[in-house]
Amino acid sequence: MPSLDGRRKTKRRGGFVSKTEAQTALGTVLEYERTGIVTDDKQTVAAYLTDWLRDKSLALKPTTAALYRDYVTKDLIPGLGTVRLDALNHHHVMMFIGDQLDRGRGKTTLRRCVATLSSALTDAVRQRRLPHNPARYAVVPRPPKYEPACWSPIEAARFLRYCHNQDDPLADLFEVVIGTGLRKGEALALHWDDISLTDHVAFIRYTLTNVNNTKPVLTAPKTKSSRAWIGLSDRVVAALRNQLIRQPGREFVFSRRDGKPLRPEYVLHHFHQLAATAGLPKTRVHDLRHFAATTMLNSNVPLAVISRAMRHSNLATTTDVYGHLLRHVAHDAADVIANALDTADAARRVEGDHTAIT
Structure with missing residues (x-):
């Protein structure tokens, strides 16, 4: 086999039960050498994933690295760790998936776990350590699609009135979230230095997340397009001014004592406590973001404007998430076609009448 010093080294392996098995193994090694794949037939999946996680974590957000670490150490290594990396195949992955489902593992969590494995194996392919990714075509049952339980404008206004009537310390936070469509972590990471109350704008520079649900950290927003300026309504500016009076001299807009x-x-x-006490349907804080988007949609705001306001990566994301709410757009499009045809017919009739007269 080739080496860094230019000298070829002999690779010896034994323990084969037959000459045919040994020849098959030799053929695999020679084929790998011919195609430029460098493999260690002693390396296990556990050893590879441990090395991969160490290197990958250098380029990941702390929260993402923590999730990957949990999937690797608590699921993938116990389930597949003893298999040799170069022997791992699609059947192994499907057996792992079946075993996890039999144990009652949630479909969403399992899909993310297998996606982590696939990401690791894709890197192995890129590094020419594997000829293909055994997890690429693994089939994981899709979980039911989550349908946001959005409040109506009446319910949202009722919730905010209740918060203010109770003089709740988070009333202004919820005003900002509902009035801007910010993600929860983005609202909690707001700094006064990134807000201009005079110009009615704010710059979304950070998001606040929890590592392992215990350690809060500031990281970059969800996507590149999420790091952007947003407009602030008079109502949101009033809430921020009130918050400035409530907690003066703070770095964060919303903070603890x-x-x-x-x-x-x-x-x-x-x-959740406030919503329940106010007698409102249970929903998530993130669904307040969906409320902002659906309210704009129902007011016939152009989809491109909504996409920009929500800071989605592209228009397709907005369409995928809220496309089922675009019934008015379908009606408008159909009406445009009908109006064009009616106009053409009317023009033809006028032309016909003119011809008859002459």
Whole structure:
């Protein structure tokens, strides 16, 4: 086999039960050498994933790295770790998936776990350590699609009135989230330095997330397009001015008494308590973002404008998430076609009448 010093080294392996099996193994090694694949037939999936996770974590957000670490150490290594990397195949992956489903593993979590494995194996292919990705075509049952339980404008206004009547300390936070469509973490990471109340704008520079649901950290927003300026309505500006009076001299717009940002799980639990006490349907804080988008859609705001306001990566994302709500767009499109045909018919009749007269 080739080596860094230019000298070919002999690779010896034994333990084969027959000459045919040994010749098959030799053929595989020679084929790998011919196609430029460098493999270690002693490396296990566990050893590879451990090395991959160490290197991959350098380029990941802390929260993503923590999720990958859980999937690798708690699921993938216990389930597939003893298999040699170069022997791993589609059947192994499907057996792992079946075993996880039999144990009652959630479909969403399982899909993310297998996606982590596929990402690791794709890197192995790119590094010429595997000829193909055994997890690429693995079939994982899709979980039921989540349908946001959006409040109506009447319900949202009722919730905000209740918060203000109770003089709740998070009333202004919910005004900002509902009035801008910000993600929860983006609202909690707002700094006063990134807001201009005079110009009615704010720059979304960070998002606040929890690593392992315990350690809050500031990271970049969800996507590149999420890091952008947003407009602020008079109502939102009024809420921010009120918050500035409530908590003056703070770095974060919304913070605890010690100046540190609010914990996301506290905001979620407090929101659920307020909604229940106000007699409103249960929903998620993130669904307030969906409320903002659907309210704009129902007011016939152009989809491109909504996409920009929600800071989606592209227009397709907005269509995928909210396309089922675009009934008025379908009607408008059909009406445009009908109006064009009616106009053409009317013009033809006028032309015919003119010809008859002459």
